[in-house]
Amino acid sequence: MGLSQALSTAMAGLRANQASLALVSSNVANAETPGYVRKTTNQIQTAVGNGAGVETVGVNRVLDDYIQSQLRTETSGAAYTRTRANFLSNLQSVYGDPNSSATIEAAFNSLTTALQALSTSPDSQSARTGVLNAAQALAQQLNSTSQGIQALRNSAETGIANSVSTANNALTQIAKINRQLQGYANQDAATAALLDQRDQFITQLSGLMDVRVVKGEGNQVSVYTTSGTQLVGGSDAAQLSFNTQGTVTPEAQWNADPSKSTLGTISISYPNGGSIDLISSGAIRSGSIAAFLELRDKTLVQAQDQVDQLAAAMASALSDKTTDGTAYPPATPVPPPGTPAGFDLDLAGLQAGNTVHLTYTDNTTGVQHNISIIRVDDPSALPLKDTATIDPNDKVIGVDFSGGMSSVVSQLNAALGGASIQFSNPAGSTLRVVDDGATGLSDVNAASVTTTATSLTGGGPQVALFTDGGRPYTGAITASGSQQTGLAGRITVNSGLLADSSRLIVYSTSPATPAGDTTRSDFILSQLTSGTFSYSATTGIGSSSTPYKGTLLGFTQQFTNMQANAASSAQQLSDGQDVVLNTLQKKMDATSGVDIDTEMANLLALQNAYSANARVMSTVNSMFQSLMQVL
Structure with missing residues (x-):
């Protein structure tokens, strides 16, 4: 050399x-x-x-592509579980510490204790005041719980909006770096730095949603959701949009039909035209956005439904009055053979949401049928679904009463004409239902009408202790939904009772309720402590075929325990996911x-x-x- x-x-x-x-x-x-x-x-x-x-x-x-891909997947999973755990922990705080007095259960127990004192001393003004104060405390506890749930739903809505903004920035930057890399022929330090930056934006995106990265020639990448929706294709990035609807209320619900949805949806738009609704298509399956959507549209909706059903069951338990129909024809004189038989029902006090219950047997099959006839004052809400009642064996018929009794009869005969039973209006507000008489194809077994007591001195123990912001709670159904929705946030103590506490004892003025009579206070106490009611499967307790049935306190304990267990499980899942993520991050750090x-x-x-x-x-x-x- x-x-x-x-x-x-x-x-x-x-x-x-x-x-x-x-x-x-x-x-x-x-x-x-x-x-x-x-x-x-x-x-x-x-x-x-x-x-x-x-x-x-x-x-x-120095990069291991497989570990990097796994790390992105687990980043999505960790963001999802962490978001859920945080929200469910906050929801648990809304329900309150089980050992404190600021819980629904504690307020409920205080009311029953006050009622026991009133039944012991019915003439005591302080005992009456104690009941009303305890009832107000329970109503306020339900109000604050509902407000807390909706505040969390609103936070989820805000979280979606912020996440969409962050995702759009990441998508734009990934596409921008793809364009820059097209001008770098050599794998030099500048190229390597751009690749680092792009990976950071992809990692940021994976915390928001589940992503899959496909590498192309010339250091180009395409980004998809794991469901196959393209987010970035080379130098072009799609853009997400979220049409937030403002403050979230119990009535606000997402719907795949934009004309019916009252909550924001996420859409993706492409540079060459076209858009997709990412929620209805189920394109986002993990990451914080998926968690926000699940919380806003399912988890917290179910939590609201739990307290709403408690409020509705509690109000109805005290104000609902069921009256059996009067047998027709009368026993005397003895009717001729083959005379149609059934019942007469007085519908004078029937309000929107109140129900007529009918049981009949189809003698050709031997099957007994249950029918719930619900008064509906909003024709656009018809027809009703069978889920309008909790009993899975009920067939539901919604009837528009705006046209009077003749219209009611026509609607019922049209709906049940094939059942071999007939309806008529013999006079006034009476509804008559009978079998087919001589042919014997059917038998009407029972009929009753359930109405809501609105008078404080109607002659019976039933009383509207709780109201829907001053209105009677009747379970009315309109095109916009059920009166039950959001009731926990609106429930109040009857202003008439607050003005005159004696009506907690006095249920009749003609004749006057005897002094010391505890019929009404005993009824209220019995309904609250011993009455059993069915609850919809939408609460997450029981099923549609076998609804949960229990006392008001039992139901309260069921859903509060359910929420406590859900919060604990979510935290454990989040902790486990963090362990997996940290392990992968250590592997990544060791290699890269x-x-x-x-x-x-x-x-x-x-x-x-x-x-x-x-x-x-x-x-x-x-x-x-x-x-x-x-x-």
């Missing part, structure tokens, strides 16, 4: 060392930078005359992160190589000088 060749080889070594030293310096400087991937030089051997040299042809990122000790060892090796090349150059320089002196 000649001196010139030796000098060229040493200079090539110095240049390679300088490039490597620059990367070591960058690695050390970014050791704590999130998302930074350790860099190394890509060097190849080159020919220098009759000798050999080295050339740096690029920069490598910067280890200072390793970099220092590399630095020493590079310094030694630099010194060796420098000595070669110095020696060659000395030899050239000696040759010059000889010449």
